[in-house]
Amino acid sequence: MQTFQHTSVLMDEAMTLLDPQRGGVYVDGTLGGGGHAAAVLARAPQSSHLLGIELDPAAIAAADAVLAPYAPRYQIVRGNYADMAGICRRAGVDGVAGILLDIGVSSHQLDTPERGFSFKFPAALDMRLDPDAPVDAAHIVNTYNEVDLADIIFRYGEERASRRIAKLIVAQRKSAPITTTTELADLVAHALGGKRGKIHPATRTFQALRIAVNGELDVLTTVIPAALELLAPGGRLVIISFHSLEDRIVKHAFRDVCAQSLVRRYRLLTKHPLTASDAELAANPRSRSAKMRAIEYVG
Numbered sequence: 001m002q003t004f005q006h007t008s009v010l011m012d013e014a015m016t017l018l019d020p021q022r023g024g025v026y027v028d029g030t031l032g033g034g035g036h037a038a039a040v041l042a043r044a045p046q047s048s049h050l051l052g053i054e055l056d057p058a059a060i061a062a063a064d065a066v067l068a069p070y071a072p073r074y075q076i077v078r079g080n081y082a083d084m085a086g087i088c089r090r091a092g093v094d095g096v097a098g099i100l101l102d103i104g105v106s107s108h109q110l111d112t113p114e115r116g117f118s119f120k121f122p123a124a125l126d127m128r129l130d131p132d133a134p135v136d137a138a139h140i141v142n143t144y145n146e147v148d149l150a151d152i153i154f155r156y157g158e159e160r161a162s163r164r165i166a167k168l169i170v171a172q173r174k175s176a177p178i179t180t181t182t183e184l185a186d187l188v189a190h191a192l193g194g195k196r197g198k199i200h201p202a203t204r205t206f207q208a209l210r211i212a213v214n215g216e217l218d219v220l221t222t223v224i225p226a227a228l229e230l231l232a233p234g235g236r237l238v239i240i241s242f243h244s245l246e247d248r249i250v251k252h253a254f255r256d257v258c259a260q261s262l263v264r265r266y267r268l269l270t271k272h273p274l275t276a277s278d279a280e281l282a283a284n285p286r287s288r289s290a291k292m293r294a295i296e297y298v299g
């Protein structure tokens, strides 16, 4: 098995906000390779426990190996964090001290050619975080109508040329389905007139398709109220996002619950999102777009 390559972002900042030294139960809703989860377990007292949730069996295998030294203080559930309330209920987890969501894809997933996330490698157009999910990127590209494709590419990719790209996709697939990452990347580059700036012309379209394939904005919107309900007094929800639309969802949800909470009171721990330091940026360029926000359930 290829080794799992992923550098956890905003590690020190996440540990300061989660403050695992307090002890109790922690939930990592995006376990990935287990980097943040191991840091929580390393800092938390022996009596504390971590529940990790993850969609991707490859990530689960990697995390299980990383967390093994902390057995039996952790358990891993394969599932979608959108179902965090149900997963925690079934695992007997309640009154949580800290929840972490580090959303999106890991570097490992991006860099595994056959997962189809990257235009850098020729592969089938897949992009599913959960390899058993019913809809992959090829399905969207080859069956959605032109308006829906343009909407996805515009909304999730913030791509101004979305209509031109959607039009070309629909014209192209009339002769043969578009089945590979490189075919799609070439088509997008063509639609954009071969212009090359600092980033590859297909970057925004690929990001948009990934978000659509995995319903990433919907699951984030769903999980926030569920996660807030799971917190014990003093418990904290920490969310790291990589996309302005995701950060907006987190920002508004946190702001609204602080303004409205009459029965359950919450307070913001981050007035502005935390971002990577210069040192982290230099060491891990992927941290460039990371934004972290945190909220506490006061009681």
Ligand SMILES: C[S@@+](CC[C@H](N)C(=O)[O-])C[C@H]1O[C@@H](n2cnc3c(N)ncnc32)[C@H](O)[C@@H]1O
Residues within 6 Å of the ligand: 006, 007, 008, 009, 029, 030, 031, 032, 033, 034, 035, 036, 037, 053, 054, 055, 056, 059, 079, 080, 081, 082, 102, 103, 104, 105, 106, 107, 129, 219
């Ligand atoms: C950025 S990585 C997390 C890395 C991790 N924090 C670490 O330090 O190793 C995000 C992970 O979340 C998983 N993921 C994304 N959306 C998910 C969802 N809705 N439910 C469960 N896991 C999800 C992805 O498969 C990926 O492994």
